[in-house]
Amino acid sequence: MLLYDAVLISSLAISFIDHYHYKLQLIQASFFRQYQPPLGHRRKNNHPQNDMKTRNQPNRNTQTTGEDDVIREIGHDTKANGALANTSQDGVSKFLKHSGSRRRGLKKQDDYPSNCDSADKLKGNEKQVKADKYAQSVLEVKDSKNSSPLNPNDGSPQQVRSELEDLMADIDWEDGSNPNLNCDNNHPDYINNNITIELDSLPGTAKRKPIRRASAEEKVVAELVHRAHLLCLIARGRLIDSACNDPLIQAALLSLVPAYLLKLLEAPNLTMNALTSLVNWFHKNFHVKISSGERSFQLGLARALETHEGTPEEVAALSVALFRALNFSARFVSILDAASLKPDADKWDDTSQGRKSDKGIFDSSTIMVTRSNEASTSSGKHTAPVGVDKKIASRTPTKASSQRKNKKSGQSQRKNEKSGQSQTISRDTDSLIVDQLTEKNMDPSSKGSKRKADIEFEMQMEMALSATAAQASECHLDNDVKSSSIGSPGLSSFKRLKKIEIVESQEMSTAVGSRKTGAPLYWAEVYCSGENSTGKWVHVDAVNAIIDGEHKVEAAAAACKTNLRYVVAFAGQGAKDVTRRYCAKWYKIASHRVNSTWWDAVLLPLKELEARATEGTSKVSNNEKREERTYLEDMELETKALTEPLPTNQQAYKNHHLYALERWLTKYQILHPKGPVLGFCSGHSVYPRACVQMLHTKERWMREGLQLKVNELPVKVLKRSIKVNKGKVPEADEDDENDCIGPGGTIDLYGKWQTEPLCLPSAENGIVPKNDRGQVDVWSEKCLPPGTVHLGFPRIFAIAKKLEIDYAPAMVGFEFRNGRSFPVYNGIVVCSEFKNTILEAYAEEEERRGAEERRRNEAQALSRWYQLLSSIVTRQRLNNRYAEGTSSQPSNDIQKTNDSSHHHTSEDIHKPISDQVNEDVGQPAIVPSPLYEEDHEHVFLTNDNGSDAESSTRTKRCRCGFSIEVEEL
DNA sequence: ATGAACAAGCGTACTTTGCCGAGG
DNA sequence: ACCTCGGCTTTGTACGCTTGTTCA
Structure with missing residues (x-):
């Protein structure tokens, strides 16, 4: 079981480490950004989110050994002592160490x-x-x-x-x-x-404390730590859940239950009343005490069963085991009080004196x-x-x-x-x-x-x-x-x-x-089929002898400064997020929870396991009913999510997922339709969040493949800042009434409801419709005029020009350099009918271009080799002539040299290029002849060359006996 | 204790359609 | 003469979000 958990941890940790790797990439990216020019609008691809998408590709092989070490270590720790909590801390401390070097100084x-x-x-x-x-x-x-x-x-x-x-x-x-x-x-x-x-x-001078806010990197690290902690806490929950299934523990617990209680519980449909006496009995018999010593959870559970005392975790787990022994559908529920998602919450700041988020990473409940x-x-x-x-x-x-x-x-x-x-x-x-x-x-x-x-x-x-x-x-x-x-x-x-x-x-x-002590952290949920006509999951806190006290949990946790951000129910090695059941004010915890996409992805497989386990009891036998139970609970949680009471403070509406106040709308937002009014807060009307619409300029909508409907007036007009506008010629703006930048430097904004799918003039007679700059703005495929295609290849315009096919340069974005923006072009836009023709011609042209380039390179290489060899020959000749101090007939020698070099050159030139290259590429081993030491210019005859097939070498011989061994490549 | 208002720091989206010289 | 390619002060601003402080 421990091994299995280790595997889970590892697999979960992989995704976490994946993001850790992503963080490293971020750092690398920021490093490279320093030294590389920005790529204009393509820089959006460098955005972390985009980057994350690419990171999420199934490319596990790219994990570095360091990551593997982390995984191995997590797995090893887990296997070694089963203390996943330790693993959690190890993982978190690793990240803190990593980030600490930077943060410490600050x-x-x-x-x-x-x-x-x-x-x-x-x-x-x-x-x-x-x-x-x-x-x-x-x-x-x-x-x-x-x-x-x-x-x-x-x-x-x-x-x-x-x-x-x-x-x-x-x-x-x-x-x-x-x-x-x-x-x-x-x-x-x-x-x-x-x-x-x-x-x-001076001491005592009331000086405002300099505010140092967390950097982006710190936020990333904090989120990674948060995720790692969550994964570890989930694994811990699964461990406890599996311990609750121990048949020995269940049997032992069952043997302790008095017979009269067993009779009460024999009713076909379980009700809360029937549970009450059992919970009271359990509460009287099992007490919370402080644990001593480190041991595995299963041992601890057995010890708690034996002594009737244990940690709240153990007692809650025992209650779950008892319920399962009685054949109830029971879950082990835990508040996952993970490390804060916000980096500043980890600070030990005495000045704030723990007013709000003054807690350490492990100072959780x-x-x-x-x-x-x-x-x-x-x-x-x-x-x-x-x-x-x-x-x-x-x-x-x-x-x-x-x-x-x-x-x-x-x-x-x-x-x-x-x-x-x-x-x-x-x-x-x-x-x-x-x-x-x-x-x-x-x-x-x-x-x-x-x-x-x-x-x-x-x-x-x-x-x-x-x-x-x-x-x-x-x-x-x-x-x-x-x-x-x-x-x-x-x-x-x-x-x-x-x-x-x-x-x-x-x-x-x-x-x-x-001190966050005494907070309810663990309890059970028992499915009471006799409640609510359809059945209901009932909160059972056996530690405190509370039944159906789900509405009390949030208040109790808040009183103990415990963040009720994640409430997870464990069963059958699976887990399900049931936070909604216990949280009345979701808006308060929403910002403290991890990205929901990631969280849902993590819980998805676990949720299925949980559903299978909780519905697989003998009392509910057919599949339809099982699905109904999950469906009903999901509906219940969903309903609760959509029926939150209106907050009483205005600021809560800033990021509320259900409601909005007009005063908190941003520059590019508007209420449309403006109603219905759901209520009032401090005199301000409360509207549904669904009424909040985003506004954009005409151009911006066009980039998304939308255009304004006819005669639509801007719903909002913003004033353009003077500084931005000062560089512009005023007359130009005034002339263009219809432009998004209106008269007097204003920006006209439109809502999505004012737009329709982009309807560009289609290509006719092989002519590409162009804009006033003679080009086509290709923000996306949607922006292409009907009947045209975008061919994003370099030098392709030359082909179109050569074939006399109408085309337009494709502008794909802007690049910012030297404080100015320049359009970035990528290929051309042509009518679809010419696509194949152009592509074929382009392929041919590219092939020709490639061949020509190869030829040019070869010729260049040949020329360089010739230069090299002739310089060697010249040096040899000079050595032969002047090394021993003899200098007879210098004028003749020069003439001879010129002749021989000319001879050599003409010989080479008349040879095929490939032969020249093959012959010349090699390491010449010059063996001077003892007979013709001076005043001789070697001439290598083409038919006098001995070749060795085995060693691929060829020996060039002069009549004087001088030979050069060249190796053919 | 709580909320409103304000201040300040940080991150990020938005901005937006050459010019010139060298070399082929 | 014409064309291609690459280098050139690696922007600057405003807004939104978050957090801290003060005051009621």
Whole structure:
């Protein structure tokens, strides 16, 4: 089963990695764009979406080995320990590492002060100064090694921080022994170091924080991470779902159910009432507790069954197993709380103090990834909590002070833990990744807040326990609390904090909410055929003993700051998105969900599996009914999607999929027809989104193969900007009343309803209808006049001209160079009847042209070879004559040379070209003759050449005995 | 806590129909 | 004389979307 899941993960990951590859392509494309001129309108082909289309072609062979490694690694991890959550984190961390190198430099600047106490800005600035000092000292040390002096002013702050960060990454934070990293510790070196730090602004000066928005690349990375996380969460859901089908677990559960309950459930049609008693019994017998230790989910499930206690995930899974044991159609439902789709949500920005999207990637309520680790923290593991709300910390100064008091003891205790209890306190992979992610953004001062966070976290966890498992036995809770105190700074302080907690219970309850703890994440859906006359999927939360509470889920999740973006039901190794059932305000989550096309494609095969499984019970036997059940549910979800209540705030209408306000329409939009009015919001009429129509200019419609109907007036007239219009001659615009650029520099816009299919004048008598520039604009095939074809070949116009066939140059777009646009032509447009004639002539001409070019190349090659060989011969002759210092009869020699060279030339010229080439191409091995050393010009006779067929060599001999061996190619 | 209004950063769509010199 | 080809200041602007801030 694990193997199967690994295969699934791999296959799913392929599509994800496909997009990762696409991202790399984007980077490459941007690189090349820098060095290559833009290709005019063809640049649209470089658009990511277009590029993505090409990437999606089934060309898996192009996956690089690096990608394969990622896939293999995912698969390996999955197989190795079954912890798909770990896989998820691994995958995400890989991407963060990848993107981190770029982002770190940019973000650190903001993140450094953010980790200091924002309430005390002066202190924060001091810490910043220390961090900078430390960075400079680091650079000095590094530079002293390289024996090159460093000007402290040379390094930019970002460079310094980057260096600092790299160095800090190598430091073992657990030791806590490096005084340089302690913000509160003023190292003497720093005091003595004569460095001046200039502050941009005085402390406390209210300066607007520079806004740095996420770049396109960061957005792409965030989306990739989001997708990867979703895939992993789906795989996890499937894993749990298959564990629920374990016959042993089902049998064991069934054996626990009292007989009177079984009798109640024997009714032919299952109803919610019949379920109530069963759920109550389950809730009384199975409790939520904090998990300890890492193990596979199946083992955990068996353990939970044995002890009647488990994580919410396990308890929910047990309930699903029980329902399936009773032969109900049951699904395991989970909120997939994946990493944010928006890159900024991952930032650890103290200034925002977690107002909105202040959460880390793994600081989700997804227990399968992090909560178990958090839970294990409270049961003795020393895992730094992630994303503890600093707002809470600042609100509880007492706790903070007590934490400071216990800081020393905490540190020493950590050392003890490390040495003595390595088994229980050793960090697992998840926590390491989490720490890498968090500590990247932490400055040395974060040590303090980290310990503060520990305390906060433990308290919140305890609150969560009481909230989610109020029925849990006191003794277990006590055990957990006791064990949790092992990893805390001190038992006494913790007890003291417990008192504070009681006093501030009201405040802490809010804090618990802000920590996203206790959110409903897992439940079951049971098909009750006795409900609604047609049957209905009923929400059953056995953990909290809630039946049919689907409308409560969104509110409960929102209260716990959990994003209800994806609710997925798992059954039969498949999955189905049932978010609509639990989400009343779709517009709020729509922008936080991944591209629906991709999501639907991912879920499509899983949906089929799910449908097959949930309808395959014995109670529903025939296929028609099965299809009906799926159909009815789909209809139910669809209906819910189309019947959303009107939002009460105006801004919600900006991108609402169902409704629109006129005030939020863009420049190129209009309401047509303007009605019906569905309601009002702050005095503004609400219209259906379907009434919003796009407007374009006449030319733009023409590009889409549409033309304006007769006598249509523009529905909207825009004023052209003065700057754009200033280059134009005013008279030209005024003269052309009908142009889209109207008088006075206006742009006339028309709606689609004002257009009709393009009706161009058709070709007659072999004449191509042309525009006023004597050409045809070929934006698409639709723009071709009837009876004409576009022949996009180079030099084809010459053929048409030669054949005296009427043609028009085909303009396919514009190219922008030097700030001006130039038309791009590609071939010609001719009447269809001449197509074959022209193509045949073109093929002939191209063949002739090719042959001529070959001939020209050969002649050129021959000429060059002749030059080369004659220069060799000349050099040889000169060597023979002047090498030994003899120089008799120079005038005769020159004459001879001229004669011989002439002889040679005439001989070559009279030979066929092919022979010349074959003979001349080769490596001449010149063997000087001992008899005629001087005053002799070699003459190679054509009939005196010995040839060796085996070695393809030919020996040219002179009468004097001189020979040249040439190799024939 | 929420929403409205505004500001600011970033991405992207839109813009739009040579000129001249070298060389064949 | 005519034709072909390639190089030439690698645009500049406005709008939409998103996010943050302030105020009610």
